[in-house]
Amino acid sequence: MILLATLLVLAVAALGWWLARRRARQVELRAHGHRDRLHSRPVYHGLYVAIWTGVPALLLLLAWIVVQGPVLDALLLSSLPQDVVRGLDENARAVLLNEIKTRAAGNALPGQPAPYVLEAVQRLLRWRAIADMAALALSLAVALAGLAFSWRRLSPSFRARKAVERAFTWLMLLCASLAVLTTVGIVLSLIFETMRFFTMVPLSEFLFGLRWEPQIAFRPDQVASSGAFGMIPVFAGTLLISAIALGFAVPVGLLSAIYLAEFASGRFRAVAKPTLEFLAGIPTVVYGFFAILTVAPAIKRFGEALGIAAAPNSALAAGLVMGIMLIPFISSLSDDALAAVPNALREGSIGLGATRAETIRHVLLPAALPGIMAGVLLAASRAIGETMIVVMAAGIIATLTLNPFEAVTTVTVQIVTLLIGDTEFDNPKTLAAFALGFVLFLVTLALNMLSMHIVRKYREQYD
Amino acid sequence: MTMTKNRDITRQAATTNDVASPVCGGECKFITRDVNVFYGEKQAIFDVSLDIPDRSVMALIGPSGCGKSTYLRCLNRMNDLIDICRVEGTFLLDGEDIYSGAIDPVLLRARVGMVFQKPNPFPKSIYENVAYGPRIHGLAKNKADLDEIVETSLRKAALWEEVKDRLDAPGTGLSGGQQQRLCIARAIATRPEVILMDEPASALDPIATARIEELIDELKENYCIVIVTHSMQQAARVSDRTAFFHLGRLIEEGPTEQIFTAPREKQTQDYITGRYG
Numbered sequence: 001m002i003l004l005a006t007l008l009v010l011a012v013a014a015l016g017w018w019l020a021r022r023r024a025r026q027v028e029l030r031a032h033g034h035r036d037r038l039h040s041r042p043v044y045h046g047l048y049v050a051i052w053t054g055v056p057a058l059l060l061l062l063a064w065i066v067v068q069g070p071v072l073d074a075l076l077l078s079s080l081p082q083d084v085v086r087g088l089d090e091n092a093r094a095v096l097l098n099e100i101k102t103r104a105a106g107n108a109l110p111g112q113p114a115p116y117v118l119e120a121v122q123r124l125l126r127w128r129a130i131a132d133m134a135a136l137a138l139s140l141a142v143a144l145a146g147l148a149f150s151w152r153r154l155s156p157s158f159r160a161r162k163a164v165e166r167a168f169t170w171l172m173l174l175c176a177s178l179a180v181l182t183t184v185g186i187v188l189s190l191i192f193e194t195m196r197f198f199t200m201v202p203l204s205e206f207l208f209g210l211r212w213e214p215q216i217a218f219r220p221d222q223v224a225s226s227g228a229f230g231m232i233p234v235f236a237g238t239l240l241i242s243a244i245a246l247g248f249a250v251p252v253g254l255l256s257a258i259y260l261a262e263f264a265s266g267r268f269r270a271v272a273k274p275t276l277e278f279l280a281g282i283p284t285v286v287y288g289f290f291a292i293l294t295v296a297p298a299i300k301r302f303g304e305a306l307g308i309a310a311a312p313n314s315a316l317a318a319g320l321v322m323g324i325m326l327i328p329f330i331s332s333l334s335d336d337a338l339a340a341v342p343n344a345l346r347e348g349s350i351g352l353g354a355t356r357a358e359t360i361r362h363v364l365l366p367a368a369l370p371g372i373m374a375g376v377l378l379a380a381s382r383a384i385g386e387t388m389i390v391v392m393a394a395g396i397i398a399t400l401t402l403n404p405f406e407a408v409t410t411v412t413v414q415i416v417t418l419l420i421g422d423t424e425f426d427n428p429k430t431l432a433a434f435a436l437g438f439v440l441f442l443v444t445l446a447l448n449m450l451s452m453h454i455v456r457k458y459r460e461q462y463d
Numbered sequence: 464m465t466m467t468k469n470r471d472i473t474r475q476a477a478t479t480n481d482v483a484s485p486v487c488g489g490e491c492k493f494i495t496r497d498v499n500v501f502y503g504e505k506q507a508i509f510d511v512s513l514d515i516p517d518r519s520v521m522a523l524i525g526p527s528g529c530g531k532s533t534y535l536r537c538l539n540r541m542n543d544l545i546d547i548c549r550v551e552g553t554f555l556l557d558g559e560d561i562y563s564g565a566i567d568p569v570l571l572r573a574r575v576g577m578v579f580q581k582p583n584p585f586p587k588s589i590y591e592n593v594a595y596g597p598r599i600h601g602l603a604k605n606k607a608d609l610d611e612i613v614e615t616s617l618r619k620a621a622l623w624e625e626v627k628d629r630l631d632a633p634g635t636g637l638s639g640g641q642q643q644r645l646c647i648a649r650a651i652a653t654r655p656e657v658i659l660m661d662e663p664a665s666a667l668d669p670i671a672t673a674r675i676e677e678l679i680d681e682l683k684e685n686y687c688i689v690i691v692t693h694s695m696q697q698a699a700r701v702s703d704r705t706a707f708f709h710l711g712r713l714i715e716e717g718p719t720e721q722i723f724t725a726p727r728e729k730q731t732q733d734y735i736t737g738r739y740g
């Protein structure tokens with residue numbers, strides 16, 4: 001019904017557009033060569049009417065969709081026998097409402113419904129029909145009112161173009177604020193849940209604790225009934241894996257960027273650059289498979305050859321594969337940074353009798369360093385926030401170690417494990433995920449800001 | 464890089480002995496013969512033969528796009544850096560073919576320094592800019608030696624007095640004219656024999672330009688200088704000999720006096736009198 005109403009409103013808007021444009025065209029033709037020409041082209045007359053017809057009515061429908069559900073719920077609850085409702089808590093009421101709605105949708109449920117439920121189903125269906133009709137009628141009325149209003153305002157001298165432009169400005173503002181508001185909302189909910197976590201676990205334990213054992217007892221008298229929430233070993237794991245990843249990706253990415261930017265022939269570049277960027281398009285799940293199936297066993301064998309016992313999900317395997325994922329990042333950003341160094345510097349150095357390698361080492365790299373640094377920081381923030389590869393290839397137990405052959409866990413892995421399965425939002429085990437997420441967010445935010453700051457400074461240098 | 468069969472043949476024809484220079488007798492720094500330069504299919508220089516005397520200033524003039532820079536960049540093999548560029552002909556520096564396999568272009572560029580149109584100091588300190596060449600070529604035995612080279616180079620470039628108290632300041636922070644003199648000092652520091660300048664004053668204001676011109680006048684005591692300029696006044700002021708290029712061909716070459724007062728060719732006269740270009 002709402003869909004039908006939407007379509008009807010759109011149809012009316014289209015009609016308004018067509019009518020207004022036609023009238024304006026006729027005026028334009030009649031007035032051809034005269035003084036009282038149209039201020040705005042006919043298309044703006046059409047758009048003006050269409051906006052006034054469509055937008056308010058569609059907004060009304062949107063509001064209706066949002067409001068209808070809760071209002072009907074409230075009405076249903078108050079129409080049920082009071083003695084039934086009073087005995088129920090919030091959850092039970094939701095379950096009851098759900099049962100009514102499910103039956104109203106015609107789906108079978110086990111058991112015989114109580115008579116008051118059946119009555120409520122009938123009521124709900126009746127109310128819904130009324131609400132739908134009302135929505136249809138009201139939105140059509142609003143649309144027609146908008147049409148009439150804008151139609152009467154139109155005249156040859158009316159500045160429809162300006163009005164339409166203003167409407168589009170508002171539309172753009174709306175879209176822009178939507179993105180910003182969503183971000184703010186996400187951050188706020190993160191902060192909110194994090195604060196709830198810290199009412200249960202002290203901040204100092206979280207920040208400085210060396211044990212991470214988030215298992216919460218199902219029964220109060222169980223052994224080890226309270227968990228430990230020290231984030232140090234978890235973050236240490238993230239740092240270890242990220243360091244391995246960067247330690248691999250930075251040299252490889254940087255050297256390949258230098259080769260591509262300064263030495264490679266045009267033909268090699270034409271093949272190698274897209275190939276590198278293709279690496280960036282591989283889903284991280286696939287990297288995860290690669291880590292488990294190929295890299296981890298290889299490292300285990302390698303460790304055995306050296307006489308080191310390597311865990312099947314060693315930090316080294318996850319880190320190396322993550323490093324492969326980061327190579328295109330670093331190489332493409334470093335390549336950009338090198339390409340941005342003015343050619344005059346290159347020629348200046350070569351003109352003094354420096355070789356290509358000397359030019360790169362003494363002039364190009366120092367000049368491109370800020371851009372390269374920014375790339376490395378961005379890659380670091382990617383590494384720290386990377387989830388899929390480590391979920392598949394890293395461990396779950398938080399061990400505080402620097403040995404890359406051991407299994408460690410990471411912040412992202414912990415967040416995933418904490419939230420998987422049946423979880424309630426009022427125990428520290430679940431809320432700990434938000435606290436971890438919040439700290440992670442702060443770290444990557446800081447890294448991104450730092451790299452943006454560096455890039456900005458670097459831009460000024462060559463303007 | 465740009466060795467072609469064609470060039471090998473021309474080299475056989477023109478050895479040092481064949482090319483007695485009509486212009487400067489034994490004093491010639493550069494002798495160039497039958498130079499043709501191509502960018503891909505497009506030819507930019509046609510059959511240019513030009514002699515450049517030592518310890519003097521040779522000006523290359525001509526309308527924009529006539530190949531002055533292209534010719535200049537052949538003299539220190541800077542065109543090697545451009546993939547599509549192909550150079551044919553003979554270039555003798557002190558009688559030695561600079562395009563032969565026996566010459567390392569890297570060492571050649573230390574002998575034939577270059578100053579570019581736009582000042583291009585490295586993003587390093589003033590000191591490091593000047594010390595760059597000597598460090599690379601190992602010209603200084605120790606720090607004191609290097610200090611000495613930096614100071615004399617800056618003095619020769621008439622910049623020492625202005626920067627001696629801030630040698631650690633970035634070279635990019637100097638004014639345009641100072642930057643260009645820094646680039647000249649940087650070129651001098653590698654102890655070149657020839658200095659090529661491609662419109663070295665075109666990005667500078669009149670006062671800075673005058674300083675550069677004075678400097679060129681002093682430098683020619685010790686160096687062979689080849690300068691490209693689009694300003695005829697500048698050519699008339701600073702050069703001893705002038706070569707006029709047009710559409711990739713060398714139209715006329717001679718003492719600057721003669722070129723500006725009694726050009727033999729009509730095209731030269733038209734250009735000098737401002738009828739085109």
Ligand SMILES: Nc1ncnc2c1ncn2[C@@H]1O[C@H](COP(=O)(O)OP(=O)(O)O)[C@@H](O)[C@H]1O
Nearest residue numbers: 502507525526527528529530531532533534545
């Ligand atoms: N890197 C290049 N690639 C292709 N063509 C070039 C290149 N550099 C110069 N040319 C061409 O060669 C001709 C001579 O250029 P140039 O030597 O720069 O002239 P000038 O310095 O006298 O203004 C011009 O037609 C120019 O378009």
Ligand SMILES: [Mg+2]
Nearest residue numbers: 531532533661
């Ligand atoms: Mg030029």
